[in-house]
Amino acid sequence: MFWPAKSSIRRRLTVQLLVIAAALSLVFFLIVRVIADQAATATQDNILLASATSISDALYSERGAVTVEIPYSALSMLGTISQDRVFYRVSEGGRTLTGYDDLPLPDVAPRAAQSRFDTFLYRGETVRSVAVSRTVSSGGSNVDVTVVVAQTRLGLALISSRISFFAAIFGVLFFLVATALSLLAAQSALSPLERLKQSLQRRGAHDLRPVQAELPDELTPLVDALNNFMGRLRASLAQSEDFIAEAAHRVRTPLAVVRAQAEIALRRVERPENKTSLREMIRAVDESSRSAGQLLDHAMVTFRTDALADDEFDLAVVTKSVCDHLLPTAELKDILLIQQFPDTPCPFRGDAILMQNALRNVLDNALKYSPADSTVHIGVDSDDQGYRISFNDQGRGFGSSDVASLTQRFSRGSNVADIVGSGLGLTIADEVARAHNGRLEISSNPKGPGACVSLIFPQP
Amino acid sequence: MRFAYFSAALTTFALSLVFSIGLGLSQTRAYVIEDHRNYTWPGDSSILRIISTADVNVFEPIIVEFQRSYPGITVDYTIVSSTELMTALYEEGASFDLAISSAMDLQTKLANDGFAQSYRSDATDALPKWASWRGQVFAFTQEPAVLVISEAAFEGMELPRTREDVITLLRDNPERFSGRIGTYDVRISGAGYLFATQDSRNTDSYWRLTEVMGRLNAQLYGGSDEMITDVASGRLALAYNVVGSYAASRLADSPGIRILQYDDFLNVMLRSVLIPVTAQNPRGAGLMIDFLATLDTRAGLERLTNLTPVKSDLYATNSASRPIRLGPGLLVFLDQLKKEIFLRNWANAIEQQ
Numbered sequence: 001m002f003w004p005a006k007s008s009i010r011r012r013l014t015v016q017l018l019v020i021a022a023a024l025s026l027v028f029f030l031i032v033r034v035i036a037d038q039a040a041t042a043t044q045d046n047i048l049l050a051s052a053t054s055i056s057d058a059l060y061s062e063r064g065a066v067t068v069e070i071p072y073s074a075l076s077m078l079g080t081i082s083q084d085r086v087f088y089r090v091s092e093g094g095r096t097l098t099g100y101d102d103l104p105l106p107d108v109a110p111r112a113a114q115s116r117f118d119t120f121l122y123r124g125e126t127v128r129s130v131a132v133s134r135t136v137s138s139g140g141s142n143v144d145v146t147v148v149v150a151q152t153r154l155g156l157a158l159i160s161s162r163i164s165f166f167a168a169i170f171g172v173l174f175f176l177v178a179t180a181l182s183l184l185a186a187q188s189a190l191s192p193l194e195r196l197k198q199s200l201q202r203r204g205a206h207d208l209r210p211v212q213a214e215l216p217d218e219l220t221p222l223v224d225a226l227n228n229f230m231g232r233l234r235a236s237l238a239q240s241e242d243f244i245a246e247a248a249h250r251v252r253t254p255l256a257v258v259r260a261q262a263e264i265a266l267r268r269v270e271r272p273e274n275k276t277s278l279r280e281m282i283r284a285v286d287e288s289s290r291s292a293g294q295l296l297d298h299a300m301v302t303f304r305t306d307a308l309a310d311d312e313f314d315l316a317v318v319t320k321s322v323c324d325h326l327l328p329t330a331e332l333k334d335i336l337l338i339q340q341f342p343d344t345p346c347p348f349r350g351d352a353i354l355m356q357n358a359l360r361n362v363l364d365n366a367l368k369y370s371p372a373d374s375t376v377h378i379g380v381d382s383d384d385q386g387y388r389i390s391f392n393d394q395g396r397g398f399g400s401s402d403v404a405s406l407t408q409r410f411s412r413g414s415n416v417a418d419i420v421g422s423g424l425g426l427t428i429a430d431e432v433a434r435a436h437n438g439r440l441e442i443s444s445n446p447k448g449p450g451a452c453v454s455l456i457f458p459q460p
Numbered sequence: 461m462r463f464a465y466f467s468a469a470l471t472t473f474a475l476s477l478v479f480s481i482g483l484g485l486s487q488t489r490a491y492v493i494e495d496h497r498n499y500t501w502p503g504d505s506s507i508l509r510i511i512s513t514a515d516v517n518v519f520e521p522i523i524v525e526f527q528r529s530y531p532g533i534t535v536d537y538t539i540v541s542s543t544e545l546m547t548a549l550y551e552e553g554a555s556f557d558l559a560i561s562s563a564m565d566l567q568t569k570l571a572n573d574g575f576a577q578s579y580r581s582d583a584t585d586a587l588p589k590w591a592s593w594r595g596q597v598f599a600f601t602q603e604p605a606v607l608v609i610s611e612a613a614f615e616g617m618e619l620p621r622t623r624e625d626v627i628t629l630l631r632d633n634p635e636r637f638s639g640r641i642g643t644y645d646v647r648i649s650g651a652g653y654l655f656a657t658q659d660s661r662n663t664d665s666y667w668r669l670t671e672v673m674g675r676l677n678a679q680l681y682g683g684s685d686e687m688i689t690d691v692a693s694g695r696l697a698l699a700y701n702v703v704g705s706y707a708a709s710r711l712a713d714s715p716g717i718r719i720l721q722y723d724d725f726l727n728v729m730l731r732s733v734l735i736p737v738t739a740q741n742p743r744g745a746g747l748m749i750d751f752l753a754t755l756d757t758r759a760g761l762e763r764l765t766n767l768t769p770v771k772s773d774l775y776a777t778n779s780a781s782r783p784i785r786l787g788p789g790l791l792v793f794l795d796q797l798k799k800e801i802f803l804r805n806w807a808n809a810i811e812q813q
């Protein structure tokens with residue numbers, strides 16, 4: 001059979017099994033029909049022969065002439081199997097002694113003790129006939145007498161059509177059962193594939209561990225190839241993360257040197273325009289090292305989400321420590337951090353370092369995109385659904401940026417204007433949230449101008 | 461009262477013959493009609509032409525009741541002997557819508573040789589299996605062959621219960637029974653031939669009985685009616701193999717006769733009906749078959765005609781009952797050689813003088 005390369009294995013398997021089942025049902029039906037026909041014919045033949053034989057046994061010669069006294073049973077037995085019409089003829093060398101004289105005799109008379117069966121049309125109906133011969137000695141000579149008994153076939157046709165009918169029903173039933181079974185068989189034959197598919201689907205986007213599922217031999221090469229491929233992918237990912245981390249590190253160290261030298265120079269120069277350009281330089285170096293830091297952070301996040309640490313910590317405590325950490329930056333811009341934590345502890349399981357990293361990036365954004373002398377509200381809420389850690393600022397907000405794409409790597413909003421950034425902060429926050437079964441929510445500040453970025457975790 | 465539904469016209473055999481010759485019917489008719497009646501339905505009607513062996517007095521109530529149940533049908537009723545019925549349908553291709561006969565063998569032969577049409581209805585489906593053949597021959601009454609005796613002749617004697625009893629009785633009392641035994645002349649009576657052949661098939665005593673009857677100078681009859689008349693008048697002491705329904709219908713007007721059923725076996729003849737291939741009104745014929753097949757639901761008719769409708773509990777009522785089986789077996793005694801030999805043997809046995 002020719003199948004398009006894309007057609008489903010299940011459909012192929014099912015169709016093939018069904019074709020086989022249909023062929024078997026048909027063969028079964030035909031065989032039963034043939035057997036039924038043969039059995040019916042054999043039954044009729046036996047009775048016809050018994051009838052003809054008993055007539056030929058009743059032949060005798062009387063006063064030089066052959067005569068016959070047909071036994072009652074010879075014809076009545078033919079009435080026992082069906083209500084078919086019965087014809088007979090006893091003839092001596094072509095001359096009819098008794099019976100239906102238009103009933104055809106066989107072309108060649110059967111030899112003594114033998115019989116000839118025949119099927120032909122007689123008086124408008126198909127009849128089955130048997131001819132037997134017997135030699136009767138009469139008036140000193142031997143005379144060959146032929147007895148023909150014929151019967152219409154309606155009764156037998158009825159029997160065999162009834163059998164055919166049941167055979168057809170059985171054939172159809174067989175086909176239906178075979179259909180159900182082949183569907184099951186296709187299902188079960190394909191279930192390892194289904195398992196493989198599900199085990200692959202269940203994994204996170206970054207889960208590149210080898211597939212461990214118990215699978216049949218036939219799938220082993222496929223899975224091996226897959227694992228091998230994932231191994232290489234993981235290695236090359238790790239390599240590039242390593243590379244980024246290394247690069248970031250190597251950039252940060254000289255930047256730190258440059259920054260230190262610039263500060264020293266700043267203290268020495270007198271001219272205001274020189275001071276301004278040195279301050280610009282320091283600011284650019286800061287941004288660069290922050291970007292390099294974020295690249296490092298991101299590499300670390302990618303690495304750690306593969307093998308998440310399982311720490312127990314308090315979300316409120318972590319949030320507070322992040323705020324404390326960024327307090328100097330906030331004070332530099334005269335930004336007030338208002339923190340609000342629930343009275344009860346907020347226990348959580350996960351990777352504390354990643355969590356800290358994510359929160360820091362979000363708060364960092366809030367500070368970065370806020371004007372001086374503004375307020376940032378940091379809140380941790382807990383209810384039976386889970387936790388929400390939100391950062392509300394009074395800055396420029398997201399404007400017309402496409403919020404959904406902001407979490408992609410190196411994607412930055414259209415509202416950034418002069419503010420330098422790498423486009424990784426929200427990416428890190430989003431990946432960490434998802435690694436902890438949570439999500440990142442980006443919206444505008446419900447209580448006024450500015451942005452609201454929240455991390456939401458379901459109750460474990 | 462009954463006659464309000466139709467007008468019955470009676471023409472004698474001679475009249476009908478003259479009538480048909482007078483009209484110059486194109487088809488020459490050789491079969492002999494015994495009687496002919498026309499039950500005209502006033503107004504619009506279809507005509508149902510029946511050829512039958514049943515006497516008018518037996519069948520008239522049925523026709524009346526039939527016309528009452530299925531109005532609008534004129535019934536043309538022709539009575540013939542069973543052999544003439546065969547001649548009419550088998551040899552002359554006469555056109556009738558329905559053939560009713562008690563000669564089961566001839567009815568079977570008509571169906572076997574392709575002279576009957578198939579018919580099927582709820583009524584025929586409800587018939588017992590043994591009461592129909594090929595969906596073409598339908599039996600509607602069951603009529604046992606019985607012994608009818610003159611009570612006077614049997615005074616002080618034990619009544620015979622089996623054929624052996626009859627043989628012993630006749631042997632022991634030749635002077636009492638000589639010349640006073642009646643039976644069918646099987647050479648001319650179809651029913652007589654059917655009963656005789658079935659007797660011969662069922663028991664060896666039949667031939668001994670025939671011989672004993674022959675020795676006692678048995679009287680031979682063409683029909684049951686005359687036999688019963690002669691038993692009633694005392695001319696006969698007993699009549700062997702009389703159609704039970706006829707005897708029963710005569711009980712009332714013939715005091716001194718008595719019907720005996722054999723205990724060894726009781727041949728039960730089935731009166732049957734078929735639709736000839738020449739039928740011009742097969743629909744009407746089907747209605748009549750339905751009517752006859754449900755005769756057992758009309759108790760009144762049963763009383764009027766003394767016919768016993770076919771019942772599936774035939775064996776339950778009399779275990780000796782043997783309904784003669786419709787089917788190819790009946791063709792055997794119609795075989796010309798077989799018939800010749802049987803009649804020769806019978807004549808040898810019965811005519812000993």
Ligand SMILES: Nc1ncnc2c1ncn2[C@@H]1O[C@H](COP(=O)(O)OP(=O)(O)O)[C@@H](O)[C@H]1O
Binds near residue numbers: 420427
């Ligand atoms: N608090 C905020 N206020 C306004 N815009 C924000 C804020 N946080 C993030 N954004 C927008 O989302 C973009 C992506 O943020 P992020 O991934 O941290 O990159 P960036 O390095 O540019 O800050 C930013 O470029 C900015 O357009």
Ligand SMILES: [Mg+2]
Binds near residue numbers: 361364365421423424
């Ligand atoms: Mg940022």
